[in-house]
Amino acid sequence: MKVIKNSQIFEVPNKNARDADAKKIISTISDIKFNENQDLFGKKYLCICSGGTTSSCSKKDLVTLDLRKNYNNIKFNQENGIVSIGGGVLMGNLLDELEKYGRLFPTGLSNLPGVGFILTGGISPLSRRYGLAIDNIQYVKGYLGNGKYFSISKNKIKKEEIDIWEAIKGAAPFFSIITEIGLKTFKSFPILVCEGFVNENELMKLINIAESFPPNLSLQWMFADKIYVYVVGELKTADDKIITQDLLASLNKFKSLETKIFSNFNKVRFFPRALNLFELSQTNHSEVISLLGGNIGNNSHKLIQTIQGINKVRPNNSCYIAAQQLGCKTELEQGHDSYFVHRDSIWKPWLYTSWKKDDLFERELAINWLIESWNKLKWFFPNIHLAQLHNHLNIHNEEIDLAFARKLNKLKLLKNIYDPEGNLPPL
Ligand SMILES: Cc1cc2nc3c(=O)[nH]c(=O)nc-3n(C[C@H](O)[C@H](O)[C@H](O)COP(=O)(O)OP(=O)(O)OC[C@H]3O[C@@H](n4cnc5c(N)ncnc54)[C@H](O)[C@@H]3O)c2cc1C
Incomplete structure (x- = not known):
């Protein structure tokens, strides 16, 4: 087995993982001896890396299976x-x-x-x-x-x-x-994007408008120092075009929104540089937690006030809250069930927190802000979208409970049957 020191060549977008100094990086399944793994993993589990965008794709003293080289067809x-x-x-x-x-x-x-x-x-x-x-x-x-x-x-x-x-x-x-x-x-069909900075009142109005959107439209917003929104619309049917024209007319009063039409979805870019979101900062480490909840309805004012309170105590300018909109087709299981149990969710906000790497004090502040902000948002968004694994943080158990809810016991049973040695990340 080829042994590679993480810090030498393990380039992944997530900086926590890049700097983690894994025990080994392996790149094929045949490098794993599942039933005699004690020498490979010790008592520890195997990290899996695909896009390498989360902090769990590589960890100190653990082996990482990097799928990017040999499983990229x-x-x-x-x-x-x-x-x-x-x-x-x-x-x-x-x-x-x-x-x-x-x-x-x-x-x-x-x-x-x-x-x-x-x-x-x-x-x-x-x-x-x-x-x-x-x-x-x-x-x-x-x-x-x-x-x-x-x-x-x-x-x-x-x-x-x-x-x-x-x-x-x-x-x-x-x-x-x-x-x-x-x-x-x-x-593929053309995609309309209406984007720009808005103020708190405008965001409230947009959230209310979006909660009656038809399936071809969605709203996503990012709330840091300033608020940036993206209304995304697919222009597939004649109805889509009529609905979108009506929407644009109603968005006319949002003076700083700009409308663009892209030939297809692949041409659209999110995360505006102007927001300075620091996602790619080389010197910062970060964590993200993703929440789920239903319509905001009459509570949009209360939500904006809550976010303003959260932002007021941000440990640094890198931290932010953002959200994307679900609903319509995502509310129904297609055929067999899945383990995305909160099908009634309409909003997925996520909290991004970040700190100077190696600064343990700043890390503690940043993680505390994440947890306290999550607590403040639970009233609106009580559930979890487990897009990141946090078994290294003490919020893990609560996240798992809230993500899998009524299916958690079944999942634990399946883990016992299909991963009895705990070769893969713990539940
Ligand atoms: C900039 C950015 C934008 C994002 N936007 C969205 C969004 O719009 N919607 C959304 O839903 N999410 C979004 N996410 C969240 C993202 O989809 C999740 O965090 C996802 O888990 C990242 O997957 P990855 O393969 O890149 O990460 P990795 O860190 O490589 O993988 C994360 C974990 O997933 C597991 N895993 C990955 N591949 C495999 C595999 N082949 N087999 C078994 N386990 C595997 C492993 O446990 C691994 O540790 C975004 C993330 C970022 C960084």
């Missing part, structure tokens, strides 16, 4: 519209490949995430029309934590495979390593 089947991708494919590369065929997959707000985006649910600005990423999985191949290979196809699913199939959709990282996924794709 993308193959589009023009006959059935299904794209098959390796477990280490980045969402940006997926969109680039699909664009060649005039197709799209509903990816999120960034090109950086890998297959972790899909396995943890996958919320896109287009999800209200096309569902979550997990809703569009056609087949999966991979290894269970006990080393057993599996291949499950939605159309030929056997009774004994249903439990694994369901849990892969939202909870895969706890008991499996996914090496290949087949995804349903969609024909």
